[in-house]
Structure formats: C-alpha cells, structure tokens
Amino acid sequence: MELTGAEIVVRCLAEEGVEFVFGYPGGAVLNIYDEIYKQSKFKHVLVRHEQAAVHAADGYARASGRVGVALVTSGPGATNAVTGIATAYMDSIPMVVISGQVPTPAIGMDAFQEVDMVGITRPCVKHNFLVKDAKDIAVTLKKAFYIASTGRPGPVVVDIPKDVTQLKAEFDYPKSVKLRSYNPTTKGHTGQIKRAVQMLLEAKRPMIYTGGGAVQSNAAAELTQLVRLLGFPCTSTLMGLGGYPATDPQFLGMLGMHGTYEANMAMQHSDVLVAVGARFDDRVIGNPEHFEQGGRKIIHIDIDPASIAKRVKVDVPIVGNVRDVLKEMIKLIQASKERPEPSALKTWWTQIELWRAQNPLRYDHDSELIKPQYVIEKMYEITKGDAIVCSDVGQHQMWAAQFYKFDKPRRWINSGGLGTMGFGMPAAMGAQLANPGGTVACVTGEGSIQMNIQELSTCKQFNLPLKIILLNNRYLGMVRQWQEFFYGERYSQSYMEALPDFIKLAEAYGHVGMTIEKPGDVEGALKEAFGPSLKERLVFMNFITDQTENVFPMIPAGKGLNEMILV
Amino acid sequence: MRHIISLLMENESGALSRVAGLFSARAYNIESLTVAPTEDATLSRMTIVTRGSDDVIEQITKQLNKLIDVVKVIDLSEGGHIERELMLVKVRAEGELREEMKRMSDIFRGRIIDVTDKTYTIELTGAGYKLDAFLEALDKDAILETVRTGASGIGRGDRILKV
Ligand SMILES: Cc1ncc(C[n+]2csc(CCOP(=O)(O)OP(=O)(O)O)c2C)c(N)n1
Numbered sequence: 001m002e003l004t005g006a007e008i009v010v011r012c013l014a015e016e017g018v019e020f021v022f023g024y025p026g027g028a029v030l031n032i033y034d035e036i037y038k039q040s041k042f043k044h045v046l047v048r049h050e051q052a053a054v055h056a057a058d059g060y061a062r063a064s065g066r067v068g069v070a071l072v073t074s075g076p077g078a079t080n081a082v083t084g085i086a087t088a089y090m091d092s093i094p095m096v097v098i099s100g101q102v103p104t105p106a107i108g109m110d111a112f113q114e115v116d117m118v119g120i121t122r123p124c125v126k127h128n129f130l131v132k133d134a135k136d137i138a139v140t141l142k143k144a145f146y147i148a149s150t151g152r153p154g155p156v157v158v159d160i161p162k163d164v165t166q167l168k169a170e171f172d173y174p175k176s177v178k179l180r181s182y183n184p185t186t187k188g189h190t191g192q193i194k195r196a197v198q199m200l201l202e203a204k205r206p207m208i209y210t211g212g213g214a215v216q217s218n219a220a221a222e223l224t225q226l227v228r229l230l231g232f233p234c235t236s237t238l239m240g241l242g243g244y245p246a247t248d249p250q251f252l253g254m255l256g257m258h259g260t261y262e263a264n265m266a267m268q269h270s271d272v273l274v275a276v277g278a279r280f281d282d283r284v285i286g287n288p289e290h291f292e293q294g295g296r297k298i299i300h301i302d303i304d305p306a307s308i309a310k311r312v313k314v315d316v317p318i319v320g321n322v323r324d325v326l327k328e329m330i331k332l333i334q335a336s337k338e339r340p341e342p343s344a345l346k347t348w349w350t351q352i353e354l355w356r357a358q359n360p361l362r363y364d365h366d367s368e369l370i371k372p373q374y375v376i377e378k379m380y381e382i383t384k385g386d387a388i389v390c391s392d393v394g395q396h397q398m399w400a401a402q403f404y405k406f407d408k409p410r411r412w413i414n415s416g417g418l419g420t421m422g423f424g425m426p427a428a429m430g431a432q433l434a435n436p437g438g439t440v441a442c443v444t445g446e447g448s449i450q451m452n453i454q455e456l457s458t459c460k461q462f463n464l465p466l467k468i469i470l471l472n473n474r475y476l477g478m479v480r481q482w483q484e485f486f487y488g489e490r491y492s493q494s495y496m497e498a499l500p501d502f503i504k505l506a507e508a509y510g511h512v513g514m515t516i517e518k519p520g521d522v523e524g525a526l527k528e529a530f531g532p533s534l535k536e537r538l539v540f541m542n543f544i545t546d547q548t549e550n551v552f553p554m555i556p557a558g559k560g561l562n563e564m565i566l567v
Numbered sequence: 568m569r570h571i572i573s574l575l576m577e578n579e580s581g582a583l584s585r586v587a588g589l590f591s592a593r594a595y596n597i598e599s600l601t602v603a604p605t606e607d608a609t610l611s612r613m614t615i616v617t618r619g620s621d622d623v624i625e626q627i628t629k630q631l632n633k634l635i636d637v638v639k640v641i642d643l644s645e646g647g648h649i650e651r652e653l654m655l656v657k658v659r660a661e662g663e664l665r666e667e668m669k670r671m672s673d674i675f676r677g678r679i680i681d682v683t684d685k686t687y688t689i690e691l692t693g694a695g696y697k698l699d700a701f702l703e704a705l706d707k708d709a710i711l712e713t714v715r716t717g718a719s720g721i722g723r724g725d726r727i728l729k730v
C-alpha cells in the first residue's frame with residue numbers, strides 16, 4: 001500500500017508499540033503532526049520546550065525500560081533538543097528522536113530553520129540518520145529502535161526532510177533488521193566467567209561495585225542473589241542506585257565523590273573488585289593513578305568493550321549483558337563446593353563496620369533551620385521508600401541519593417553523566433506517564449527548577465500530579481560549596497536573587513503551592529502533599545532550607561578515594 | 568608507537584566524518600587518513616596512521632568498532648603488512664638542477680610525469696619513511712610543491728580484511 005512519508009512515520013511508531021511521543025510542532029514536521037491528529041494509537045505529549053520533550057522521553061525510558069520517543073521540528077527545535085540528547089547519551093538511555101529537516105532541495109542552501117542536525121548531534125548519539133527517500137523511512141526507523149535498545153543503549157536521531165514526509169512510498173514495516181556492521185556481544189565469554197568466579201571464591205577483601213548497567217539490563221534480582229550468595233559487601237554508583245536494595249546490611253551506600261566513607265574505603269582496600277555495569281568514572285574513583293595504587297584484582301563486566309580498560313587496568317574483562325553474565329556466575333558458584341574463606345570475610349567485615357561507624361552522613365538534627373537532608377529522610381519515610389524520585393543537579397541531588405534508600409531499580413532517575421540542570425521535572429513527567437497512579441517526586445533546587453519551569457504548564461494539561469520538593473537555599477548550592485572550599489569563599493554569581501514567589505507561581509499554573517519554613521512543619525506538609533487529598537494534584541513544595549549546608553563527605557576532584565573530607 | 572589501522576565501513580554519506588569526529592572528540596592523534604570505496608561499492612576501506620601508547624591504541628580500535636557503520640577493524644601493525652603512499656613533488660629543474668633532479672628521481676625509483684622547461688613533477692610511491700627520505704635528499708629551495716596521499720596498508724599473505 002502506498003502511503004505518504006508522514007503516514008509511514010506514524011504507522012512505524014504504532015508498529016513499535018510506542019505509547020507516548022513527546023514533542024513540539026513546527027514547519028518541517030507539519031505533515032507528521034497532521035497524521036498524528038488523525039490517529040489514536042499513541043498519545044502525543046505537547047511540552048513547552050524541546051529540551052523538556054527529550055528529557056521527558058528519557059524519564060519515560062528510565063522508568064519503564066522501554067524506548068523513549070521525541071519529535072521536534074528543524075532548526076531551533078532540533079538544537080533545543082541537543083542538551084536532552086547529550087544527557088541521554090551520557091547515561092546510555094534508549095531513545096529515538098525524530099527531527100524535521102528542510103526539504104531536500106533546500107539542504108545546504110542556508111534555508112529558513114535549517115541546521116545540520118546529523119552533524120550537530122554526531123558526537124552525542126549512538127547513531128543518527130538522514131532519510132533522503134520516503135521508501136527508506138520504515139527500515140530506518142526499525143534500525144533506529146533496534147540500535148537504541150540493544151547492546152549499550154543510547155539515543156538515535158532520525159532526521160527527516162519535509163519533502164520526504166510528503167512523498168509516497170510502499171509501506172512495509174520490517175519485523176526485524178540485521179546490520180552487518182552492528183552485532184553487540186551479549187553472552188559473556190565462559191572461560192573468563194570461570195576465571196572470575198575462581199578469583200571471587202579466593203578473595204579475602206572482596207567488593208562488588210555496581211552501576212547503571214545493572215539497572216538497565218534489569219539485573220537487580222541476579223545482582224542481589226549473587227551478593228547474598230557470596231556474603232560480600234556491595235556499593236553502587238549514583239546511576240546504579242536501586243540495583244541492590246539500599247536497606248540491606250550488605251549495602252555500603254553510594255561510592256564516589258559524595259559517597260559513604262565505608263564504600264570508598266572498601267573500594268580502595270579491596271583485593272578483588274567486581275565492577276558490574278559501571279565504568280570507573282572520574283566522579284567515582286577520583287584519580288585513577290591513586291586508585292591503582294590499591295593493587296587489587298579487577299573483574300569488569302560490561303556490555304560495552306570500550307568501557308573496559310578505559311580508565312583502569314582490568315584483570316578479567318567480561319563483555320556481555322550484565323544480567324546473563326551474573327546468571328552464569330551464580331550457576332557456577334552454586335555448582336562449586338568452594339566458598340570464600342569465612343575467617344577472612346569476617347575480618348574484612350569487621351574492618352568495614354569500623355569504617356561504617358564513622359557515619360559521615362550525619363547532620364545536625366536540632367537546627368532551627370530546615371536541614372535539606374531531613375526533608376529527604378522524611379519524604380523517604382512518608383512515601384515508604386516507594387516513590388519514583390527524579391532529581392535535578394546540585395547539592396539536592398546528592399542529598400536525595402544519600403538519604404532516600406532505594407530498594408528497587410528504576411526508582412531513582414537523575415542526570416548522572418552530563419549533570420544537566422533542568423532535567424528533573426521533565427524527566428518526572430515521563431516517569432509519571434510510565435507509572436500512572438504511582439508516586440513521582442521531583443527533588444530540585446531553585447536554580448535547576450527555573451531551567452525548565454515552563455513545564456508546569458505541560459503538567460497541568462496532562463494532569464501529572466508530581467510532587468515537587470524544592471530545597472530552596474537561595475544559592476546555586478553546589479557552586480557555592482566549591483567556592484567555599486576551593487575559592488576562598490568568593491561567592492561569584494552563585495547567589496540567587498529575585499526569586500519568584502513559588503506559591504503564586506505554582507498557583508498561576510493551576511497547581512498547589514506550599515512554603516515550609518520551620519523544621520516542625522516539614523513532616524505535616526509532606527504528609528499532606530503525598531496524602532490522599534492531593535493525590536490528583538501537582539504540589540509544589542518550597543522548603544526554605546539552611547543556606548550554608550554542604551554535602552559531606554566529599555572527595556575533592558582529582559584526589560584518591562581515601563582522601564575524603566568527612567565533615 | 569606508530570600504528571596503522573585499517574577498517575571497512577559502510578559507504579554511507581557522513582561515514583568519514585564519524586571517524587574524523589571520533590578522533591578529534593577523544594583527542595586521538597591522526598597522522599594520516601585515506602579512504603575510498605572497495606570493489607564492493609557498498610563498502611569503503613580506510614587506512615588511519617596514528618600514534619599512541621598501547622592503552623590508547625586499544626581504545627582507538629574499540630571506539631572505532633563501536634561506530635555503527637564500521638564493519639571491521641584491524642591494527643595492521645600487529646602483524647606482517649605492506650604500507651604504501653603516493654607522493655607528487657614539483658621541483659625546480661633549471662640549469663644544473665635539471666640533471667640533478669632526474670638523477671635523484673631515478674635513485675629513489677621515482678617517475679617524472681610532467682615536464683616544463685623550468686619544472687619537473689616527480690611521482691614516487693613507497694612507505695612513508697622513503698618519501699620523507701626523498702624530500703630530505705632534495706635541496707629545500709628546489710621543492711615547489713608536494714602532495715602526499717597518506718598511507719594505504721594491506722596485510723601480508725593470508726592476512727585479509729574482508730566482510
Ligand atoms: C545546565 C547546567 N548549567 C550549569 C551547571 C553547573 N552547576 C552544577 S550544580 C549547580 C547549582 C545548582 O543549583 P540548584 O539547582 O539551586 O541546586 P543546589 O545545589 O542549591 O541544591 C550548577 C550551576 C549544570 N550542572 N547544568
């Protein structure tokens with residue numbers, strides 16, 4: 001059957017089982033929008049800025065494990081989407097972004113709203129395509145979904161010129177595609193897995209370090225089983241939180257720049273370290289030369305061979321899908337009679353408990369001012385640890401990661417790799433759509449929230465009852481903290497003056513606003529906001545917090561894991 | 568260490584910019600890069616000469632393999648291989664130089680492919696170091712223009728890069 005390019009686009013999305021397309025119309029995509037108008041297979045979510053469309057598709061993908069889809073017009077629509085695409089790329093989020101392009105004869109003519117989208121996004125996508133012929137649309141979109149969701153996931157951009165959406169072609173959506181140049185390894189090498197297991201069984205000071213890969217490959221159950229089977233300590237990166245239950249005694253908390261003392265010390269002093277879908281990022285191990293002085297043996301499991309041996313030398317590389325590799329390891333251990341030496345493990349745990357007793361995550365509970373950590377702790381209690389928490393970027397992000405105990409995967413959604421302020425609320429919109437009826441909170445700062453505040457309007461239109469937890473310290477807090485520590489307290493441009501009245505602002509957008517100024521009011525306000533009476537409403541909670549609170553512990557950039565500032 | 572990396576990639580528009588972009592984005596060094604379609608018009612063959620420690624070269628090959636359009640990558644320097652580069656040099660060929668240039672070209676097994684009463688254009692192929700040696704051997708003032716293609720490489724004997 002002959003269809004127009006625009007009809008084909010819409011049919012492909014329906015065939016892929018897409019539920020939501022997050023987008024914003026414009027000249028180059030008018031044909032596609034006309035077809036969207038005529039269909040009912042998926043819902044279009046009209047955002048207020050293209051960056052938010054991409055973050056929302058991203059939040060949807062992180063919360064659901066499915067491919068997020070965004071649609072933007074050419075030129076400014078496309079460039080507005082770039083920050084969102086780069087954010088998804090850094091965190092390996094499966095996503096397809098369709099951008100309009102000027103008609104093919106106009107390409108290269110500096111046409112109105114022309115921008116070289118394939119060129120601009122090349123360094124921040126897993127792959128991208130320019131479709132030059134209507135007959136190529138279906139196969140290109142099939143490839144885009146396949147590439148985005150397999151191997152190490154990532155965003156794929158499909159740029160479609162306007163004339164291509166107008167022309168007709170035969171429509172036949174392929175069931176599957178094969179690319180001779182793309183065959184991601186999924187099954188780990190059996191010999192390497194055996195070596196790894198042997199090494200684990202002989203370890204005296206073992207450590208398991210997990211990252212976003214464990215969450216993305218849906219390996220939480222296997223990870224938990226393995227860690228318990230071995231009786232080893234486990235830590236997680238910012239991206240991996242929820243992959244292993246945070247309330248479990250074997251969990252040492254998050255590691256890295258603002259990680260716990262016990263997690264960082266155990267990393268540094270371990271003799272066998274297993275990295276599970278994590279990449280030894282600079283915010284995690286600090287200075288790689290210092291880290292390598294530890295002289296431990298490293299087993300690295302990752303779907304992306306290029307992540308292995310990139311920053312640190314690895315003894316046993318295992319390329320494969322984390323979940324499948326963990327399954328095989330569990331089988332081998334169960335079949336083996338050997339077990340890690342109990343006395344060595346006991347000594348190791350005794351040491352770890354000593355580190356743990358230092359508890360640098362403590363904060364002042366008797367303050368007259370609202371402590372941001374307290375807000376997160378109370379929110380954790382009131383939501384029974386079962387909310388999906390989306391975060392922006394800054395101090396509040398670290399406090400949320402430290403004080404909300406994630407026992408399940410896909411409950412903690414934040415921009416870890418790119419650190420994009422403005423990510424939180426749009427991502428929460430996507431997460432809410434993926435979990436209708438679920439509790440979705442957005443933890444944010446007064447700097448970050450203002451980067452995409454316009455999305456309050458989208459939330460109204462689509463009845464998204466987010467709970468916005470604004471930890472308002474009147475500072476770009478994380479910047480202020482660095483200026484306090486490393487720039488002689490010269491607070492250059494980090495004080496936020498002329499903040500809006502957030503209650504009025506929330507109300508102007510049709511939502512509920514609250515300002516909370518006293519520690520004694522925190523619990524009641526949270527109970528009300530998360531309670532049944534406001535279940536259907538977006539509640540914007542403006543917590544006036546202690547301005548000078550800092551995130552501790554902290555490893556200064558470029559330092560080693562055991563060179564932490566505690567309090 | 569100097570490495571010569573060969574790869575096959577889909578002959579798609581923009582493929583070259585993906586490779587070039589990868590090298591600049593990750594601050595890898597490129598000494599030369601050549602590319603042209605193969606006997607199978609859907610595939611391009613690329614030869615990249617780069618320098619780096621073993622760790623960097625390992626990352627380069629992994630990152631190249633990760634590009635969706637790249638079908639196969641090998642590091643030719645890991646085994647027997649042949650490397651050739653083509654150079655065209657336009658030199659002064661007046662008076663005494665006329666005989667001298669002819670002689671130098673013969674010694675290096677070059678060919679004079681264009682002649683005017685003032686200039687010769689010499690064509691020379693060989694490994695990069697041979698072309699360097701030729702330029703070294705000439706009087707600097709005699710060289711008017713040089714064009715080099717960058718190295719192309721192929722494995723020796725049974726070492727074949729094919730889909
Ligand atoms: C788009 C963007 N611009 C700048 C930064 C640098 N930056 C990191 S944290 C931060 C301050 C965030 O302030 P706020 O949202 O108020 O959160 P707080 O740290 O006070 O909790 C800034 C400016 C960034 N991460 N993202």
